[in-house]
Structure formats: C-alpha cells, structure tokens
Amino acid sequence: MIRCMKTSFRASKETIDRLFECNRVSGEVWNRCLELAKETHLKTGKWITKSALQKGTKGIFPIHSQSVQAVCHKYLFARDAARKARKAGHPNKYPYKRKNHFNTKWANNGFKVFENGKVQLSMGKLEGKLQAPLILWIKELPKGQIKEIELIFNRQLMLAIAYEDGQKVKENTFANRSAIDVGEIHTIAAVAENGENIMITGRKIRSIHRLRNKKLAELQRKMSKCTKGSKQWKRYNRAKRYVLSKSDKQLQDALHKTTKQFVDWCIEIEVKEVAFGDVDGVQRNTSRRKKKKVRRRTTNQKLSNWSFGKVYAYLTYKLEAEGMKIDKHDESDTTRQCPCCPKKRKVSSRIYTCPCGYTNHRDLHGASNFFAKTFYDEIRELDFSLKPTKYLRIA
Numbered sequence: 001m002i003r004c005m006k007t008s009f010r011a012s013k014e015t016i017d018r019l020f021e022c023n024r025v026s027g028e029v030w031n032r033c034l035e036l037a038k039e040t041h042l043k044t045g046k047w048i049t050k051s052a053l054q055k056g057t058k059g060i061f062p063i064h065s066q067s068v069q070a071v072c073h074k075y076l077f078a079r080d081a082a083r084k085a086r087k088a089g090h091p092n093k094y095p096y097k098r099k100n101h102f103n104t105k106w107a108n109n110g111f112k113v114f115e116n117g118k119v120q121l122s123m124g125k126l127e128g129k130l131q132a133p134l135i136l137w138i139k140e141l142p143k144g145q146i147k148e149i150e151l152i153f154n155r156q157l158m159l160a161i162a163y164e165d166g167q168k169v170k171e172n173t174f175a176n177r178s179a180i181d182v183g184e185i186h187t188i189a190a191v192a193e194n195g196e197n198i199m200i201t202g203r204k205i206r207s208i209h210r211l212r213n214k215k216l217a218e219l220q221r222k223m224s225k226c227t228k229g230s231k232q233w234k235r236y237n238r239a240k241r242y243v244l245s246k247s248d249k250q251l252q253d254a255l256h257k258t259t260k261q262f263v264d265w266c267i268e269i270e271v272k273e274v275a276f277g278d279v280d281g282v283q284r285n286t287s288r289r290k291k292k293k294v295r296r297r298t299t300n301q302k303l304s305n306w307s308f309g310k311v312y313a314y315l316t317y318k319l320e321a322e323g324m325k326i327d328k329h330d331e332s333d334t335t336r337q338c339p340c341c342p343k344k345r346k347v348s349s350r351i352y353t354c355p356c357g358y359t360n361h362r363d364l365h366g367a368s369n370f371f372a373k374t375f376y377d378e379i380r381e382l383d384f385s386l387k388p389t390k391y392l393r394i395a
C-alpha cells in the first residue's frame with residue numbers, strides 16, 4: 001500500500017535557498033496553468049486538455065520536467081474536482097487563485113535516494129544548461145520503495161515522501177455491515193448488523209479546538225491593537241501560525257487514534273462494509289441555516305472546524321488495508337426522523353424521544369437510522385436489537 005511520511009531534512013544554506021526557489025517556480029507554473037486555461041477557454045470556448053497544458057508549460061521553467069507536469073496534474077485534478085462538486089449542486093469555484101508558492105514534486109526519474117539518507121533531487125535546464133541536482137539529507141528513510149517526494153512548507157521546509165510499504169491488503173471472511181455517524185459530541189457513533197455498537201467520544205478533539213480558538217482570539221485581539229505589518233504585529237502573526245500548526249498536529253494525532261479505535265472495533269466484530277454519512281449535505285444544511293439565524297453561527301463554526309474529510313480519508317486507508325470497504329451514503333433526515341412512526345423532530349438534548357414511546361441516545365439514534373436508510377432503503381426499526389454500547393475515548 002502507498003503510504004506517506006513527512007520528514008525534516010538537512011541541507012546547505014545554498015540548497016535551502018534553491019529549494020525555496022523551486023516552490024516559487026512551481027507557483028509560476030500554477031499561474032501559467034491558470035493563464036493557459038483562460039486563454040484556451042476564451043479562444044475556443046472549450047476546456048484545455050492535458051496535452052495542451054503540458055505542451056504549454058514544457059521547457060520554460062528551470063525545474064525538473066516531471067515537477068512541472070506534477071503542477072499541471074494538480075491543476076487538472078482541482079478543476080475536475082470542482083466540476084464534479086458543481087454537478088452535485090455545490091457552489092465550488094474553479095481554480096482561479098494565483099499563487100506565489102506551490103509545493104514542488106519529484107516523481108520516479110526526478111530523484112535518487114541513497115541508503116545513507118542522501119536524497120538527490122533533479123532540476124531542469126536554466127538558460128540551456130542543466131542545473132546541478134539538489135542534495136539533502138534525511139535522518140530516517142521510509143521502509144519501502146519511494147514513489148514520490150514533495151517539498152512542503154510547514155513552518156519550515158519539509159519533505160512529504162510517498163512510498164510503497166510492501167504490505168498486501170489483508171483478506172478476511174468478515175460479513176457484517178456497519179453504519180457510522182460522525183459528529184461533534186461523539187466523534188464516532190456506529191452500529192453494526194450483529195447488534196454491536198460503539199461510541200468514541202470527541203472530548204479530546206473538542207478541547208484542542210477550544211484551546212486553539214481561545215488562543216487565536218487572544219492573538220487577534222492583540223494584533224488589532226497594533227499597526228498591520230509592524231514588528232510587534234509580525235511577532236503575533238508568527239505566534240498565530242505556530243498555534244495553528246501545533247493544534248493541527250494534535251488534531252491529526254487525535255483523529256488517527258480515534259479512527260484506529262474504530263477500525264480495531266470493526267476487526268473485532270468482523271465488519272466487512274462501512275457506510276459513511278455524506279457530509280457535504282450536512283455542511284450545506286448548516287450554511288443554509290446560518291442565513292436564517294445568526295445564532296446558528298457557533299454550531300456552524302464547530303462543524304466547519306470539523307475535519308470530516310480527514311476522518312473519511314483516514315478511515316478509508318485504514319479500513320482498506322484490513323480488507324474492508326467504506327462508502328459515502330446520503331444521511332439526510334437520519335437525525336430527525338423517528339424510526340417507529342412517521343414523525344420528524346428536532347433533537348436538542350442528548351436523548352432522542354418521540355411521543356410514540358421510542359427513545360434512544362441521539363448519536364446512536366442517528367447511526368441506527370443511517371444504517372436503516374443505507375441498507376434497508378428507508379428509515380425504520382432495525383431488524384436486530386442493539387447490544388450494550390461500547391464507550392471509548394482517546395487518551
């Protein structure tokens with residue numbers, strides 16, 4: 001399976017400068033992609049093709065030809081993703097923002113890695129002359145075959161290395177289906193066909209968010225008191241970036257732990273297939289609500305803070321490694337609808353109760369309904385009864 005590792009590295013001052021320059025040039029390539037796409041569209045009314053884009057960017061930039069191509073691919077990917085989202089009714093914009101910097105990527109022929117941790121990144125021609133490769137050193141190489149190296153900036157220049165870890169996807173004879181509800185109070189609530197159900201609390205993640213927002217607000221307040229761009233302002237701005245990147249790391253760690261716990265549970269109770277709520281719908285709903293009521297904004301902020309996409313991505317690769325599959329399904333109405341009678345109601349407390357006598361924990365209620373909606377095609381009572389809930393939290 002392809003995995004990714006981020007690592008810092010050592011390099012000479014001159015190399016560091018050249019690496020920064022690479023990302024600046026990659027930004028230029030990106031901007032060129034935007035221009036070419038616009039020109040093509042104005043002239044022909046059509047979208048630029050992959051080959052036209054590659055032709056239009058070839059041989060102009062002093063970075064490795066595959067590094068140039070990688071930017072083109074990212075542009076095309078962003079464009080096609082926007083098209084897909086727009087088709088599904090979302091207000092996504094096509095890529096239009098010009099960039100000063102863009103991550104540079106080296107693929108198969110663009111780099112060499114030596115066992116002692118030396119990494120050699122190839123460059124392109126400058127004024128007709130091939131430039132010397134960039135030499136840098138990393139402490140620990142990933143165990144496996146390296147596929148791609150990307151130069152990223154996270155408070156400092158770092159390498160993101162994609163590699164094949166050589167591990168085969170595990171086979172299993174699991175057969176249970178499960179539905180998972182991702183939310184604010186419980187990061188994960190899930191129900192499986194054999195009656196097993198689990199709730200993994202999001203307390204840790206919420207506290208990271210809370211602390212981050214508090215610190216950011218404080219810095220913002222201080223910044224508003226000094227002149228923009230002044231020495232003190234810059235100091236606060238640096239602190240702000242630090243808070244952001246630190247909390248991002250903590251968040252990522254917490255999400256990894258949470259999703260790991262869920263996957264372990266899936267193995268334990270032999271789940272084969274996981275249904276994941278289509279969250280685009282959720283976010284759309286909240287923004288619509290926001291227009292109606294200002295009070296809703298806090299909820300909305302919490303939800304948008306939420307890295308649903310990350311949870312899905314982590315689950316996908318962790319589950320697939322274990323030979324299970326995960327798919328997105330429509331989860332509309334699953335929180336409001338009563339499974340026993342046709343009533344719909346808003347849930348304001350932790351417990352969902354209906355005048356017909358049905359009652360359930362809000363998040364389990366959502367997950368159960370989502371299970372029914374996905375696997376029975378309608379929201380109704382489950383064909384199985386739920387066993388006692390397993391509660392988990394991350395340390």
Ligand SMILES: [Zn+2]
Nearest residue numbers: 338341354356
């Ligand atoms: Zn009811």
